[in-house]
Amino acid sequence: MGLIVQKFGGTSVGSAERILNVAERVKEEKARGNDVVVVVSAMGKTTDHLVSLAKELSAQPDKREMDMLLTTGEQITISLLAMALKNQGTDSVSFTGWQAGIHTEPVHGNARILKIETDSIKKQLSEGKVVIVAGFQGISDSGEITTLGRGGSDTTAVALAAALKADKCDIYTDVTGVYTTDPRYVKDARKLLAVSYDEMLELANLGAGVLHPRAVEFAKNYSVPLEVRSSMERVSGTIIEEEPKMEENLVVRGIAFEDEITRVTIFGLHNYLTGLSTIFTTLAKNQINVDIIIQSTTESNETNLSFSIKTEDLENTLKVLEENRAVLEYDQVEWEMKLAKVSIVGSGMVSNPGVAAEMFKVLADNGIYVKMVSTSEIKVSAVVAETSMLKAVEVLHNAFDLAKEYQAVKR
Ligand code: ADP
Ligand code: ASP
Ligand code: MG
Secondary structure (H helix, E strand, C coil): CCEEEEEECCHHHCCHHHHHHHHHHHHHHHHCCCEEEEEECCCCCHHHHHHHHHHHHCCCCCHHHHHHHHHHHHHHHHHHHHHHHHHCCCCEEEECCCCCCEEECCCCCCCCEEEECCHHHHHHHHCCCEEEEECCEEECCCCCEEECCCCCHHHHHHHHHHHCCCCEEEEEECCCCCECCCCCCCCCCCECCEEEHHHHHHHHHCCCCCCCHHHHHHHHHCCCCEEEEECCCCCCCEEEECCCCCCCCCCCCEEEEEEEEEEEEEECCCCHHHHHHHHHHHHHHCCCCCCCEEEEECCCCCEEEEEEEEHHHHHHHHHHHHHCHHHHCCCEEEEEEEEEEEEEECHHHHHCCCHHHHHHHHHHHCCCCCCEEEEECCEEEEEEEHHHHHHHHHHHHHHCCCCCCCCCCCC
16 A cells, blocks of 8 residues: 555646546545545636736735735635545545645745645544645744745645655646647647656746646655646656656657746946846845846957846846946846747757757757857757747757657566
């Protein structure tokens, strides 16, 4: 007998009928002889609705109250699922984040899980109950309710699986697994049989919304076997593990993309030596995440600095730069909005030089202008115009043969 953590996302619990379907999946897992902990998200688009409701009342809602509001979404689902399970004869109990012992940093809106006290969950499991935990929420040491960032229920599930030393964590969602790219936008996208933790971490960080990046981090750090699978279809999904052996010869495993990116350029940065660190320290202190950074020197020996940010951070970035103008000693700031980042990811790149060159050739052949570039051992990202984003994904998907079926290797 094992312990399985199952996580069901918003669409999968989007109606009473879908909750009944989840109850059925839980019951099946129980019938296989396993203890089951279930993590659920808010129903359907509940979190989005709550966010827009708050924005109707305040342009920048108080962060503490926002967490208080958003955590109600998951609380609806846990109670309904517990009712459904009890009704079909499966004993169960619902827990909020704090009842489940999930302790986080004292940060609102994007808290990290610090520790999980598993005693209460273990006690209920030992009594034969299914434990249903509200995703995306925890409690700080001072007793404040916190949330883990959008999409954070995945992280609740994997962190619980790690803390409970579960045999497996199944992430049930509205697609049948992790695809070579978002199947909602690219019809040729193909389901991957397996992805490594590192590749998945890159894909998630670079915009593939199928898994919360911190969930993958937990899975990697605690070696939690993870599967992304469909809540509706009974088919095997995608395994995320240390070294996938099932699909070989793949240089590029997948393509991630995200829009709403802005490039900010600071012209004539005097006092470059200290200016550089001051700029990024100041932005970081203001919770502004800077992504790609490019520095150039003009003929007249002036230093210009470009960096990319999320467009939602532009207003704040400009404010911070203006406030620190005297310290930073620059001439002028310009920016370009409506950009997107397209990234190819694959561990095979380490031993295959020329992948970046191939990527730029494909983009150039298709008239797609690259505005910024960043690379790591297993990824290459290119910033392009937002209007070219999907075209870039499509041509790269074709060029790297991602739609092709690979032979499964027996394990
Ligand atoms: P849930 O509510 O179950 O957490 P999400 O909407 O967070 O579901 O994640 C599933 C969605 O992720 C899919 O509907 C799909 O559009 C999107 N997605 C983005 N990139 C990928 C990818 N590479 N493979 C599969 N799905 C992806
Ligand atoms: N309900 C939260 C959100 O929509 C958390 C989650 O679904 O994972 O972001
Ligand atoms: Mg999600």
